[in-house]
Amino acid sequence: MNGVKKQSFQFQLGRSDALRSSIKQVYIYVVLVLIVFVFSVMKLDQVEMFGRGHFLSPDSVINLLRSAVPILTLSGAFTLLMISGYIDLSVGSAMSLSAVVYALMILNGFSFWPALLITLILGVIMGSVNAYLVMNLRITPVIATLVTLSLFKGIALLIVPDGLSAIKGSPDKAMPGWINDYARKEVLFGLPAAFWVAVLVIVAMVIIQRKTILGKYAAAIGGNRIAADLSGISAVKIVWILYILVGLFAAMAGMARASYMSLGDPLSGDGMELDCIIAVLLGGTAFSGGEGSVAKTVIGSLIIICVTIGLMTVIPAYWQVAAKGSVLLIAVVLNHLLVRDTASA
Amino acid sequence: MATNQMQKPAAGVRLSDESFITVFMVGILVLVFALASLFVPNFSTAKNIFNLVTNNWFVIVLGVGVTLVLITGNFDMSVGGNIALTGVLSVYFVQGVNVSQNTLANGLGLPYVVAIGLALLCAVGVGAINAFFIAKLKVPSIIVTLGTMMLARGAAKVITQGAQRNTSLPDIFGWLGSLSIPGTSIRLPVLVMISLIILAYIFEKKTVFARRIYLIGANPEAARLSGINVAKYLTALYLVSGLLAGITGILLASEYKAGVSSRAMGYEFDALVIALLGGVSINGGFGSVLGMFVGAIILSVVTSAATGLLLSPDWQFTLKAIVTFIAILSQRYALDRRKA
Amino acid sequence: MKPTENVLEIRNLVKDFPGVRAVDDVSFDIKRNTVHCLVGENGAGKSTLIKILTGVYERTSGQILLNGEEHDPQNPRDAKQKGISTLFQELNVVDQLTVEENLSLGVEETTFGFLRRTDKTNQMVSVMNSIEPSIKPGQLVSTLSVAKKQIVEIARAVAAESNIIIMDEPTAAISESEIARLFTIIRSLRENNVTVIYISHRLDEIFEIGDNVTVMRDGGHIATKPVAEIEDRSELIRMMIGKTVFEHYMPRDDISPDLILQVKNLSNHRLNDISFDVKAGEVVGFYGLVGAGKTELARAIFGADHCDGEILFKGEKLRANPEKSIAAGIALVPEERRTQGLFTILTIRGNVPVMNMSKISRSGFINAAKERTVAQEYVEKLNIATNSIEKEAAKLSGGNQQKVVLSKCLFADADLLMLDEPTRGIDVGAKSEIYSLIRQLSNEGKTIIIFSSELPEIMNICDSIHLLYDGSLKSTLRNGLDVDSEYILHVVTGGD
The missing domain is CATH 3.40.50.300 (P-loop containing nucleotide triphosphate hydrolases)
Known part of the structure; x- marks a missing residue:
């Protein structure tokens, strides 16, 4: 079958294979640099390099990094889950629900820490629901998480009172002004706490992937399930933990989004699952699991954010969906060309 | 009692698993309907029943394509975006050339028939992109079709600048959407739905083509070794699914006399849900369009009963999710019991 | 505990599948620290026997003594813990992990979930390097040849202190020079208190590496004897096919030359x-x-x-x-x-x-x-x-x-x-x-x-x-x- 073709092909083209593997190592960095370069020279006739309105002006970079907080927070755990060969399409809705719940608590007089804690517990519960459906009831991951996508989103919509589009302050009951401190107030280098937390999360996820038993077992389960089972690894337990992590960080991303917008929008996480998939595919994680890198997913996340934010500076916002769709399909093609064949060699 | 009866019938009378699940879901439908009639006033009137069956014609039309794709073990999540794109294009193609200062009022000025033809071609084109990635590059269908969903909806947004196109349309544009059988309230879209169900039922049960779809879903490798060109059949199905989305898009645009870029959000999910409710197995090789139709009515009974019970429309997402889980688990339980 | 002379004793072992008796009243011993070969045609019952030893199948009746004690593994992992490791034909290494990660898979030592590099890991690596110095612990397994993947698996088995390693057709997919290397490894295993059960269809290999050989046919045990006592290939072949009188089919003369x-x-x-x-x-x-x-x-x-x-x-x-x-x-x-x-x-x-x-x-x-x-x-x-x-x-x-x-x-x-x-x-x-x-x-x-x-x-x-x-x-x-x-x-x- 395919395998046969591949082997003889690779036998003849051993050298180009090595080339491809080195392209695979560096291409994502090149893509990021290229995109940044393109956007920074694009309007040079109108604005000064690094000046006001330029893509790389301090304001613009800070804005870009602040927008990147949710995907940076979430995509690391998402990568680990995909490395283990599973998927969670409900992350966007989980984010929305968390944003709504968090905003609701703040509006009703909760202080920061209790509200955060409860939001994170909610994240763990959502992750557990997915894990239970997939691992214990054995519903196909795609179906199970598509349905929880609808479930979480539905609950978020139910929480928002009729007639309102989001949980937000009203003349009777004002949203406390400090709600956006977390995601907007400068803490270090002009960036807010939410960003630095996201950086910490990334560092933690990179360490988890490279240094801990969880990262290793995720790769073993996705790479060779039989070998993992024979080595006494409990796939059920590991994948449960991964789904919980994804739920937890989806909640954290949702809370950051609510804080950034000062309201709880039940649609604020829509499409996050696709952003995560794009970032993961750009980062070279194999569809089939086993192989992948959290660090490269981070670069992939930055690419998406650059493309969406950068495009908005040159073309109208309504191009965004089409741009993301194209990036996804391009990522699929790149992934196909670079990852798939070398992975099975 | 019930199990005894199931095991007794002489060979040949015994239902296939597929018909069993359809009958099982019809039973559930009757039950849900009876409950709704008890608690919701005016639920079982003829008019309401008619509405229950026909109001969601668009999801059912999509469901036909989605079900056939699902039987091969694949997804098509691009149908919602495809509807938006086709609707917007059908408007853009007929709008006059340079008739207004407003760019959203200017189009290509093509005759309506040509416009429809071209819009349908684009809808099939989206299906062709799906087919290329899935059948040729063997990329998981869920990822590809989520991508083309965004691509199609994104293109619709670009053409409408994120909103809609509804001006400088010729009168003929609304004709298809308002057409109905004289003297009745049966409109063209409903007619399309009914004929598609009948066609699909015959197709599914009688044709060699459909039989091969089931074979591919049941065991792709055995299908290949039995001389079935798997890529060819997958391609055909994605083209058909694209075409059905296109037809839906054109009819909806005509009915509302507008091409709206946010039209049909989430329809791909509804189409998937009714297929699952109707017993189509995501593992492939199992399910029927008739089952999907039953699933669609169950969903519409449940949602409309919920509205009747004064639940806010916001309940729909939660309700769909819960109903789907119950359906998946109860079908599995029923099949296991039957096999044991 | 004084080690028994026989590492494994199989007594009247029977395994029935619906309609077929795959292992029929088989009894033989495997001596400690030897290379014990198992031969027979396809369907002779070798694989079934191995699967019973490693806990994949449950026996119908009979007894197995491992080091003199009753051996009844529930699954392959259980068998491994009791000291029987298997090299399956489909290798069970994870391609996407490094050699070192594969060696320690499932037996990692951790502190708060962090992987620790311990003496045990070092020991595993040195076991592997003593077998094959050219494999680097940090190398991805996907870059190794089949023969080297086998060596990684052997090292895992040795490090797990297995006293029995079963090798099922280990030479099917590797080259001549790699086979020679494998045999050197097998000999050194034997010197280091490991018993190897070796299954192969290549009879020359039996004479080269085997100490004892058990021949099976149609689910039954035909003979177990020292390889040295077997005259040549034909004797082995005769035992494998037995006195089966083939109902010889006479080819037809009327076949067209087309x-x-x-x-x-x-x-x-x-x-x-x-x-x-x-x-x-x-x-x-x-x-x-x-x-x-x-x-x-x-x-x-x-x-x-x-x-x-x-x-x-x-x-x-x-x-x-x-x-x-x-x-x-x-x-x-x-x-x-x-x-x-x-x-x-x-x-x-x-x-x-x-x-x-x-x-x-x-x-x-x-x-x-x-x-x-x-x-x-x-x-x-x-x-x-x-x-x-x-x-x-x-x-x-x-x-x-x-x-x-x-x-x-x-x-x-x-x-x-x-x-x-x-x-x-x-x-x-x-x-x-x-x-x-x-x-x-x-x-x-x-x-x-x-x-x-x-x-x-x-x-x-x-x-x-x-x-x-x-x-x-x-x-x-x-x-x-x-x-x-x-x-x-x-x-x-x-x-x-």
Whole structure:
């Protein structure tokens, strides 16, 4: 079958294979640099390099990094889950629900820490629901998480009172002004706490992937399930933990989004699952699991954010969906060309 | 009692698993309907029943394509975006050339028939992109079709600048959407739905083509070794699914006399849900369009009963999710019991 | 505890499968720190025996003593903990992890979940490096050759302090020099208190590496003796095939000289320049042991796998594509019945006509009555045991499933029928029915190619016999009284 073709092909083209593997190592960095370069020279006739309105002006970079907080927070755990060969399409809705719940608590007089804690517990519960459906009831991951996508989103919509589009302050009951401190107030280098937390999360996820038993077992389960089972690894337990992590960080991303917008929008996480998939595919994680890198997913996340934010500076916002769709399909093609064949060699 | 009866019938009378699940879901439908009639006033009137069956014609039309794709073990999540794109294009193609200062009022000025033809071609084109990635590059269908969903909806947004196109349309544009059988309230879209169900039922049960779809879903490798060109059949199905989305898009645009870029959000999910409710197995090789139709009515009974019970429309997402889980688990339980 | 002389004692072991007794009252001992070889034809019961030892199967009756104590593993992991590791043919290493990560997989030492590099890890690495210094611990396993992956697995087994390592056909996919290296490793294992149970079809290897050998045949134990006491290959071969009187099939004289199939210089990653001709109406057998390339050859001819070379069918070049092959008049009964041949979730009626739908349909529409008639006809013709054609294929026994697959191929109306292991894993009754069916088909003028690892099967029904070893066609014989089964086994086990 395919395998046969591949082997003889690779036998003849051993050298180009090595080339491809080195392209695979560096291409994502090149893509990021290229995109940044393109956007920074694009309007040079109108604005000064690094000046006001330029893509790389301090304001613009800070804005870009602040927008990147949710995907940076979430995509690391998402990568680990995909490395283990599973998927969670409900992350966007989980984010929305968390944003709504968090905003609701703040509006009703909760202080920061209790509200955060409860939001994170909610994240763990959502992750557990997915894990239970997939691992214990054995519903196909795609179906199970598509349905929880609808479930979480539905609950978020139910929480928002009729007639309102989001949980937000009203003349009777004002949203406390400090709600956006977390995601907007400068803490270090002009960036807010939410960003630095996201950086910490990334560092933690990179360490988890490279240094801990969880990262290793995720790769073993996705790479060779039989070998993992024979080595006494409990796939059920590991994948449960991964789904919980994804739920937890989806909640954290949702809370950051609510804080950034000062309201709880039940649609604020829509499409996050696709952003995560794009970032993961750009980062070279194999569809089939086993192989992948959290660090490269981070670069992939930055690419998406650059493309969406950068495009908005040159073309109208309504191009965004089409741009993301194209990036996804391009990522699929790149992934196909670079990852798939070398992975099975 | 019930199990005894199931095991007794002489060979040949015994239902296939597929018909069993359809009958099982019809039973559930009757039950849900009876409950709704008890608690919701005016639920079982003829008019309401008619509405229950026909109001969601668009999801059912999509469901036909989605079900056939699902039987091969694949997804098509691009149908919602495809509807938006086709609707917007059908408007853009007929709008006059340079008739207004407003760019959203200017189009290509093509005759309506040509416009429809071209819009349908684009809808099939989206299906062709799906087919290329899935059948040729063997990329998981869920990822590809989520991508083309965004691509199609994104293109619709670009053409409408994120909103809609509804001006400088010729009168003929609304004709298809308002057409109905004289003297009745049966409109063209409903007619399309009914004929598609009948066609699909015959197709599914009688044709060699459909039989091969089931074979591919049941065991792709055995299908290949039995001389079935798997890529060819997958391609055909994605083209058909694209075409059905296109037809839906054109009819909806005509009915509302507008091409709206946010039209049909989430329809791909509804189409998937009714297929699952109707017993189509995501593992492939199992399910029927008739089952999907039953699933669609169950969903519409449940949602409309919920509205009747004064639940806010916001309940729909939660309700769909819960109903789907119950359906998946109860079908599995029923099949296991039957096999044991 | 004083170690017993025998590391493993097997007493009256029996394993029954529905309709078949796979292991029949087997008793023998395996001496500590020896290389104990296990030989026998396919279906002799070796694999079943190994699977009982490693906890994959549960025995029907009998006793196994490991170090003098009752041994009843629940699963392979359990067996491993009790000191029995296995190198399966499908290697169980994770390609995406490094060598070191694979070595410690499942036995990591951690602090708060962080992997620690401990003495134990270092020890594992040094065990591995003492076996094969060229493997670096940080290397990805996907970059290693099959032979080196085996070494990683051996190192894992050694580090797990296994006293028994079972190797199932370890040399099937590695080169000559790598085999020599493996043997050096096996010898040093033996010196380091490890008993190796070695299974191979290559008999020369038994003489080179084995201390003792157990021969099995038809599920029974034939002999266990020191290799030194065995005179030569032929003695071993005689024990393997026994006194089985082959019901020799006399090749027919009336085969037309017309060639229906010409295969020229067929090569791919498992096949090495194979050429042969098949006459119309002939029954041709390909015989070879596991890994000889039978399945690969069948799939290559059928167009299911890519290959180089030329295949002419009825004088015309075949396109490498099953759809085109079937249209041209070739059908294949694949090796793996359940995953490649059968649509298990469909009924018998749904399975039978799939390769020739045009015969039960008209302008694309299926004639349901005709479909039922056809299914019924084949159920009767092949004597498929079922009460209804509406029975799901999954619910049939192995033999009946195979008959459904055969029906499917027969209904394709092919002129050339290729059967890959047509009777594997099915009971004796169904077997003989399939043989008489093949004869009948041949009398009707069909050409048949059988790919089999069971010699009696080949000798009973074929007009000519091709012998495969290691992907090459080694010899071609005409069947008849003068065919020497010892010679055949000599060739297919790698003899000159």
